[in-house]
Amino acid sequence: MKDLQFANTISALRKRKGITQDQVAAYVGVSKAAVSKWETGLSYPDILLLPKLATYYNLSIDELLGYKPQMTKEDIQKLYVELSQEFAIKPFDEIYERIQFIIDEYYSCFPLLMQMAVLLLNYQPMAGEKQQDVMNKAIELCHRIEENSEDLRLVRQAGSLEANCQLVMQNPERVLELLGNDVEPYIGNEILVAHAFQLLQKPEKAKETLQVSMFQYVIGLLAIAPNYLMMHSDQPEQFQEIVKRIEDLIDTFDVKNLNFNSSLVFYLITAQGYMMQQNDDKATEMIQKYVEVCKMIKFPITLHGDSFFDLIDEWLARELDLGSNATRDEQTIKTSLITSITNNPIFKPLLERTDVKSMLSNLQHKLGCD
Incomplete structure (x- = not known):
C-alpha cells in the first residue's frame, strides 16, 4: 500500500509539472527505466536521491513519501470516537493492536499520544489479563509526552493522567511524587484576564x-x-x-x-x-x-x-x-x-x-x- 501510494504521488507530480520521465531521470541522475519503476511501484529511489527528488518537486521528503508525523485536532477527535465505538463491537485485543500501530506511526504527535493514553485508561477494564500491560502502555505514553513535548499544558495533562493511572494501579506514593503533597493557594488569574479583556x-x-x-x-x-x-x-x-x-x-x-x-x-x-x-x-x-x-x-x-x-x-x-x-x-x-x-x-x-x-x-x- 505504501509503495503504491508513493508511486501514485510521484507519477501525479510529474504529470502536474508537465514533464517526461526522461526529464526527471536526467535531473536526478538515473535512467528512464528507474523512474518508470518508481511510478509503477516496482522499486523505490535510493535514499540518497530523495532530497534531490523532493527539491525538484518543491516538497519536503515527508510530503514526497506521504508521511504525516502529526495529526490535526479534528483528526484525533474522529479517530478517538472511531476507536471507542470499535471497542463496543470488536475484541479488545484487535483494537489494542490497532492502537499500538497508530502510536508507532505517530510517535512524535504528542496530542495524539495523550488521547491514546486517555482511551486506554477508559477502556482498560475490558482488557482482562492484559489490564496491567495496558496501564503500563498508558503510563509509557505519559512519560514520552512529559519528557519530549514543548507544550507545557500538555505536559501537565500527561502528569495528571499518569497520576490517575498510578492511582488505579494502587501506587499512592507515585501519585504524590507527581502531584505533590500540598494544595496551592488560589491565585485568581482568570479575574485579571477578564479585566484585561475589558480594558481592551x-x-x-x-x-x-x-x-x-x-x-x-x-x-x-x-x-x-x-x-x-x-x-x-x-x-x-x-x-x-x-x-x-x-x-x-x-x-x-x-x-x-x-x-x-x-x-x-x-x-x-x-x-x-x-x-x-x-x-x-x-x-x-x-x-x-x-x-x-x-x-x-x-x-x-x-x-x-x-x-x-x-x-x-x-x-x-x-x-x-x-x-x-x-x-x-x-x-x-x-x-x-x-x-x-x-x-x-x-x-x-x-x-x-x-x-x-x-x-x-x-x-x-x-x-x-x-
Missing part, C-alpha cells in the same frame, strides 16, 4: 472568561465532593450536611442537565455511604435519583452549556482535546449505567427489593439494554 474593549471575551471559570469551579467542586463525602461515612450528621449542600448546588446550577455525569457519581457514592450506615431506605432514595438522571440523558452525548452558562459551548469545542464528544462509546456508557449498581457488591441487599428491581428494569428498557 472586549466585554464578550471577558464574560466568557469568567463564565468558563465559574463552570469549571462548579464541576470541580462536584468532582471533589464524593471523595470528601465518603470520608465522613462513619459520621452520619456531617455526612447528611454534605449531602444537603451538594444537592443544593446540583439544583441551583441544574447540574443534572448541565453535566449529568457529576450528578450520577454523587448520587451513586451517596447511596454507597448510606449502605455503609445500614440505611437502606436513604440508599434507595439516592438510587432513585440516580436512575432519574440516567433517564434524562440524551444520546449521542455532547458536553454543552445552558441558559446560565450560555458562553461555554465554543470554549468546550475549542479547548477540550476531544471537543464536546464523550470519552466512551454509547453502548459502553449505557451498560455501565446499569452495572454501576448491579455489579457493586455493596448494593446486593437492595437488588432484592421490589422498588429497586422495578427502577432498574425501567432504566434498562429506557436505555435499550433489556
Whole structure:
C-alpha cells in the first residue's frame, strides 16, 4: 500500500509539472527505466536521491513519501470516537493492536499520544489479563509526552493522567511524587484576564472568561465532593450536611442537565455511604435519583452549556482535546449505567427489593439494554 501510494504521488507530480520521465531521470541522475519503476511501484529511489527528488518537486521528503508525523485536532477527535465505538463491537485485543500501530506511526504527535493514553485508561477494564500491560502502555505514553513535548499544558495533562493511572494501579506514593503533597493557594488569574479583556474593549471575551471559570469551579467542586463525602461515612450528621449542600448546588446550577455525569457519581457514592450506615431506605432514595438522571440523558452525548452558562459551548469545542464528544462509546456508557449498581457488591441487599428491581428494569428498557 505504501509503495503504491508513493508511486501514485510521484507519477501525479510529474504529470502536474508537465514533464517526461526522461526529464526527471536526467535531473536526478538515473535512467528512464528507474523512474518508470518508481511510478509503477516496482522499486523505490535510493535514499540518497530523495532530497534531490523532493527539491525538484518543491516538497519536503515527508510530503514526497506521504508521511504525516502529526495529526490535526479534528483528526484525533474522529479517530478517538472511531476507536471507542470499535471497542463496543470488536475484541479488545484487535483494537489494542490497532492502537499500538497508530502510536508507532505517530510517535512524535504528542496530542495524539495523550488521547491514546486517555482511551486506554477508559477502556482498560475490558482488557482482562492484559489490564496491567495496558496501564503500563498508558503510563509509557505519559512519560514520552512529559519528557519530549514543548507544550507545557500538555505536559501537565500527561502528569495528571499518569497520576490517575498510578492511582488505579494502587501506587499512592507515585501519585504524590507527581502531584505533590500540598494544595496551592488560589491565585485568581482568570479575574485579571477578564479585566484585561475589558480594558481592551472586549466585554464578550471577558464574560466568557469568567463564565468558563465559574463552570469549571462548579464541576470541580462536584468532582471533589464524593471523595470528601465518603470520608465522613462513619459520621452520619456531617455526612447528611454534605449531602444537603451538594444537592443544593446540583439544583441551583441544574447540574443534572448541565453535566449529568457529576450528578450520577454523587448520587451513586451517596447511596454507597448510606449502605455503609445500614440505611437502606436513604440508599434507595439516592438510587432513585440516580436512575432519574440516567433517564434524562440524551444520546449521542455532547458536553454543552445552558441558559446560565450560555458562553461555554465554543470554549468546550475549542479547548477540550476531544471537543464536546464523550470519552466512551454509547453502548459502553449505557451498560455501565446499569452495572454501576448491579455489579457493586455493596448494593446486593437492595437488588432484592421490589422498588429497586422495578427502577432498574425501567432504566434498562429506557436505555435499550433489556
